[in-house]
Amino acid sequence: MPFYPFFDSTMLLLLPAIIISFWAQTKINSTYSKYNEVRTVNGYTGQQVARMMLDDAGLYDVRIEVINSKLGDHYDPSNKVLRLSPDVYFGETISSAGIAAHEVGHALQHKEKYAPLVIRNSIVPAVNIGSSLSWILFIAGLFLGFKGLTTLGIILFLGVVVFQIITLPVEFNASTRALDILKSRGILYAEENKNAQKVLDAAAMTYVAATLMAISQLVRLIALSNRDD
Template identity: 35%
Template sequence: MAGSYVIIILVMAISMYVQWRLKSKFEEYSQVGLSNGMSGREIAEKMLRDSNIYDVRVVSVEGQLTDHYNPQDKTVNLSPDVFHGRSVSAAAVASHECGHAVQHATAYQWLKFRSQMVPFLSISSRYMQWVILGGVLLLNTTPIPLAIGVALFAVTTLFSFITLPVEYDASNRALAWIQNNRIVNEREYVMAADALKWAARTYLVAAIGSLATLLYYVSLLMGRRD
């Protein structure tokens, strides 16, 4: 059990480092203007058109690094720095989010699988932590609540791992498109790839962290049974 604590703390430390590197990379590359002068909005709209997608809107949302694709209302949501920005960071983020729109339009299997899990996850996430907390408190009486909590958390962990191919594939689509369509030059491409690499690592660390936490709860449950 002590080993589980060490792993969780280590993963948390790595996660903080990756988040810091991601933020610093995007800040660095946001200072590098694109040679073609296009904004994130213009890049996103062009990638959608080039992919024969005409029913997805590109909109601006508040916040920093709040960029995302919403399959429910078919919108590519870009933060102000990306929407209006004409930098390498803006190009990387805008094309990545459009990569998700392309996945949706082409019925990418991993995205479909993840989307199917969202309704259950949204419900279970409301109660999971309370079920686990109650399970830990009642562990000496009955293992059932904790077993239920572990099962719910296992689904969350599975979701985090399913997210990995979705994110990596979106980045690969984005990088291929900006290179093939000469949205960036060779120097800018290297920077865009580096930025998206660090973004992907945040999902990888999150998945590993979720697995480490799951194994900790499993060890508690198995210890009770012993």
């Protein structure tokens, strides 16, 4: 099998996912920026929101740190650290409250051993290795005309797709938990909760877009592999 360049007609298979990814990124940036200018009635910072929620759940041992990365907020289960970007950590806005609460949602999942999170965390090492090797093996298989290598590359890339699919319920569940607590705890009120949901919904779309991109890429690899079959 001859080697096919990566910029060919099969790139059209990626076009819908690329468009959706661009839209999702634009949406989260605009929504985050909009509600990062709206101060909450209670005036809690993202750090205070997170600390209250963690303490309410008995997670006193979870630390909160600042990470110098816009929208790089995440919960590190291995070290029990919730890392917030400066705008979220110090911010007293709807965006900062929503995002901080979302990350606490992941800490709650970790505490409760939420099944999709446990599965996702357990396959991270394998997926990291597979995502790198998949392309090397696939390209080598195309170049050498060795079907076995391209098939192995596709199988390894399938792990990336599975990881992205499992990520969806993890992220949606964390947002649901966050919004429920923000409302029941009285951290946000009425319209504020609706606006926080807009921020988290926009963020969730980036994960949907990533999943669609992974699936589209998998379909493209299969198309390239079977081209001369």
